């Protein structure tokens with residue numbers, strides 16, 4: 001498997017991982033999982049650090065993914081404290097829903113900037129060290145909305161669909177350096193993001209989910225843990241739906 | 250071609266491209282002689298930017314195929 005350069009494939013129990021938006025919701029569940037799997041984990045936050053950072057040994061770094069300098073600073077701090085991230089999970093994201101006819105260009109652009117360009121900023125800056133180390137795992141958190149579209153979420157769906165093209169291009173650009181890049185497309189997951197929906201909207205979603213319920217953040221995290229593992233070494237450029245069957249249609 | 254600068258250049262190339270020192274001669278072609286793909290060249294340029302504390306724009310890399318051309322590009326910025 002080694003290409004004769006610095007062999008990066010020796011089994012290493014723990015890698016350095018960075019999870020953006022790892023202070024709550026899905027990101028926090030991912031950080032906990034990666035930590036339990038033996039990785040040294042840093043999470044980014046804007047608002048508040050996670051309450052149980054100590055219990056999971058999470059290094060907390062401040063970062064706003066809409067600001068390239070903030071991303072650079074967060075990577076530098078992580079590298080200083082833990083080493084250069086070898087696993088990066090681009091999870092930070094937000095919604096600003098509205099029907100297209102009433103969606104301002106500002107609302108469209110802000111969501112693209114945070115979700116898509118923000119992930120690009122993080123991946124671009126982090127991949128350099130992975131290329132040097134000849135080992136890397138990048139996981140983008142997309143959404144079922146990015147695959148099937150969603151009324152009221154044109155901006156969000158576009159940003160999440162964009163992540164797929166971004167990931168697959170990176171997967172091809174860096175495959176020769178043993179860096180894999182994959183996408184997870186969660187369905188409806190019980191976090192603050194979902195809490196923003198009203199009961200009717202929620203019922204409407206759940207009624208379309210073959211498994212008949214909302215997912216848990218940890219069920220997304222389990223998939224991330226796999227894609228970030230040594231065992232996933234032959235998996236790159238995939239979009240893994242973790243959605244109770246929602247995207248089967 | 251300053252010897253000292255070329256030596257620094259050569260060390261970067263040896264490290265990034267995993268090639269023998271003896272192969273890094275001015276007329277060497279990155280693709281044909283040093284087995285370097287486009288990503289290798291980008292990596293080398295990043296290493297050279299750090300080593301020589303210079304900035305190389307994407308467009309400037311176009312047409313750079315040999316060691317001499319890359320060395321010229323970097324040292325023209327010193």
Ligand SMILES: NC(=O)c1ccc[n+]([C@@H]2O[C@H](COP(=O)([O-])OP(=O)(O)OC[C@H]3O[C@@H](n4cnc5c(N)ncnc54)[C@H](OP(=O)(O)O)[C@@H]3O)[C@@H](O)[C@H]2O)c1
Nearest residue numbers: 021025026046047064065091092093143186188189191193
């Ligand atoms: N929940 C779902 O049903 C669902 C479904 C599909 C996909 N997803 C995706 O999963 C990811 C996590 O969602 P979630 O449900 O856990 O959402 P959440 O509870 O709303 O958390 C969002 C996270 O993103 C961070 N964030 C937002 N904007 C940021 C910025 N500009 N810079 C840095 N961090 C930023 C937040 O940090 P602060 O706390 O500091 O604001 C927070 O950690 C998102 O990408 C979302 O699109 C969620």
